Amino acid sequence: MDHAPETLVLPTLPDVVRIGPNDAVAVALRALEAGERIDVAGAALTVAEPIARGHKVAVRSIRAGAPVHRYGWPIGTATRDIGVGDHVHSHNLVTNLRAEEPYDYAPIAPRPQRAPGDWRFRGYRRADGSVGTRNEIWVIPTVGCVARTAERVAQRAAARHREQVDDVVAFPHPLGCSQLGDDLDGTARLLAALASSPNAGGVLLMGLGCEENQLAALLERVPQGRRDRIRTVGAQMSVDEYDAAAQAIDELVAIAAQDQREEVGLAALRVGLKCGGSDGLSGLTANPLIGRIADMVTAAGGQAILTEIPEIFGAERLLMQRAANRQVFDDLVALVNRFKRYFIDHGEPISENPSPGNVAGGITTLEEKSLGAVQKGGHAPLMDVLGYGERLRRPGLSLLEAPGNDAVSTTALAAAGATITLFSTGRGTPLGSPVPTLKLATNHELAARKPAWIDFDAARVLDDGLDAAAEALMTRICAIASGESARNERNGERDIAIWKRGVTL
Template sequence: MKQLFLQINPEDNLLVALTDLKKGQEINFKGDTIILQDDITAKHKFTTTHLEKGEEAIMYGVLVGKAQSDIPKGGLIHTFNLKHASDTFKGKLKDYTWTAPDVSKWKDRTFNGYYRADGQVGTQNYWLVIPLVFCENRNINILKDAFLKELGYAQPEVYRDQVSTLLELYQKGAGIDALKSFQFQQQKSDYKQQRVFKNIDGIKFLIHESGCGENREDSENLVKLLAGYCVNPNVAGVTVLSLGCQHSQVDLFRKAISEKDADFQKPLYVFEQQQDTGSGESAMLSEAIRQTFLGLIDIDKNERKPAPLSKLRVGVKCGGSDGFSGISANPAIGHTADLIVALGGTVMIAEFPELCGVEQELQNRSVTAEVADKFGYLMTEYARRAEAVGAGFDMNPSPGNIKDGLITDAIKSAGAAKKAGTSPVEDTLGYGQYATHKGLNLVCTPGNDVLATTGMAGSGATIQLFTTGLGTPTGNPVSPMVKLSTNTKLAEKLPEIIDIDCGGIISGEKTVEQMGEEVLEYIIGLASGEYQTKAMLLGQDDFMFWRRGVSL
């Protein structure tokens, strides 16, 4: 018989519906009978006991909200009767002992990666082209169009071809009815096309809206983030365009790189429009093209070589979350994270607003009081800044989250934190700070999908695992994004964006541990260049910088 509901933690007074349940239906729970007082849609929650106004709702074993009115036993919890609430945190209060999972069957496994001079190993071999200020975005796009089309990295022009086809039919006299009924042929893209450089996985171009006209803190944080992208082992060489007069100066950028890697040895070509001599913009772009092309010849000499799994640097993120996120895909990649840590690798978890309510657990898991205190400080400062502009962590759940069962930020956060697995917290990082410690790292980012994934790539993630219950097409320019669905219905509905279906956990066909191991195997193949993720095939290269201050 299919399981109807789930209690995640023995202390919970909320149960999760695994399928649609009807008002009046009797639920047998630990020898007690619960008569449902409302229709309960799959992914939503109902109470095991009567909750009076002000009483605490517990899920994942932590406080996730307080009743705003009396909620009957077997009653649906929703935004009209439950308000966000979370426990306070007080720093590291006790020691933490971790029992690592058995990783003996992966002990001698390797992936085929790209070795860098600093000892890091990339899963991709990219050339990166970046602007230090938004004024250079147009020039970046000029270079992008030229390089990608000529060197075989451009996306197939499927939709342009469709417009061309309709135009041709129209010019030949086809009527409205004929145009309405015309069926396009589905074309499959060949991501490798006719590439000139066989050992270069891509040329990546960033654009952003920062670098000047904002407070100096944001401009300095931008260059730190961009420096992290340069140091990321998936990047083999860099071309930089600068205007010259902006806050994000070239010397600040070079300093940020040296702080992350004092012996930075990758090709780095910087072009400054206002300072470079010559015949203006066209001469600068021509020289940028020449030097970048020569750099591509150089990094094409790199070849994949076997590397231990301890060289993996994996970020974990969720977006478009639903009521199944915290019980299927998130715990699954949490187990993957534990396996990677046990193998000596590096794991990063971002989105601090979605760690609200589990701070004490993460502080207790921190290896030192200093790591715990830094996490506490960053959480408190983030919340303070949010409140200063009339916002708060309680506003985090989106309409889509709420519709699919994530009623409060604490419910969403408790499930989101499952991505971090159970290993000790080795370090806490600010936005743009590079991960230098093996094991689990907390990276301060917003919950916003692109801001968070941008931040983890800047901290050195070479692969990112992204769980979604509703469907999110996010990708990253330098850090391949693996999309995992929390439910099979989503995987079937949006196959063009989902790489791995974790719905078998909900149906009972797979355990969290089995799914986590499958994800690790997928990572090994991806890191070796055996295939690309759906986001990579779509050319989904999202980059967005987290601006925290006012524009001036």
């Protein structure tokens, strides 16, 4: 098939859902008992054994050695004969993933994009033309040695300037020294990109003085047009680093306090696309819903960023088909094979993912996880491929180099320029990032059980249909982009993690 399918729009909630008409499996929307008779696309079958919600049931016989299809694509190979009604999972299905491989440039015509609608939000317009969803002062340490100092500086300043800016937040991390070469470069590039975020009305870069990641060199990486909103403090060079930092933040607040929200359209939105703690329903509810939002934003001229490169293995051809041109295709091929080599060079199989939580939720192979995960990118053409720590360059959908790790990838999205991130989850997580990080539950049970974590119940896709759910989610996105707090912000979950790839001295 040419395109990843959208979630089925069902008038009533069935027992199971099968996406592709030729799929050998369907996904249980509730726990199924052995001996139950269930309906699959108008045909009845008997469940052979207990099957948990989110897990797969065979809807036709599968011979040992045959490919098993879900979403219309193979998700692995049967290791033994599988009968109708059997549970299909790790005990009878294995991955087909291989190491580096050649890919053919075979672009397909882009799917016509729907009119996005006249959605608006109130954001902060920056001098470079970008629009932030927040007007905060960020304190970014160059090195882990002053991480706690930066936290204390931010806490004191937040209390002092509570009514003048949206917040004062520090982003501590343990790196910035004892690093070499590309590893140090990656840390510096990431921090400089974060300092350029539209959500930061001002940034204090706080260094120690003797670290590898020197303040002056870091500042040089920040675009010239952003430097009037940046101050620096070196702790070793200051008589009192707390006093120096307080004065610097007071200056930044005086500037940022002049900023006012103004109404803008979706063309001004930069949305990060992320999943974590996925389950068997992720590819049926939350991820296709995020994909619809990505399509709405990019159709309006806005920007969407997909990442987690190991979680496109097995589904990368879907993105390659959508490459806007040969250069984007070549960049994507190079990135995928480079990431596979990264695994191989460390003696790890490229198919080690899914995680134990994913497996418990019904995901069996990395191909299956990836086919669900790439649906967050919708159907828009892929316009650009970004390296780790690089910033958005053009409108539309971009793919960003970063691992699947939730903290590392959400940080990379914020550094690339995302001003809000949509994060689907079937298991739940409180994790946040520097920008509002909206959690979308893949199932009703999680949304009901963890309301303090979840911003939106994406399982309503199966109740109300994709269109209605997208309208409701976009309403929520615009409200949060206009200043309403996301759950991660209410809970104080605002962290960064930097991808460390080299030796430590």
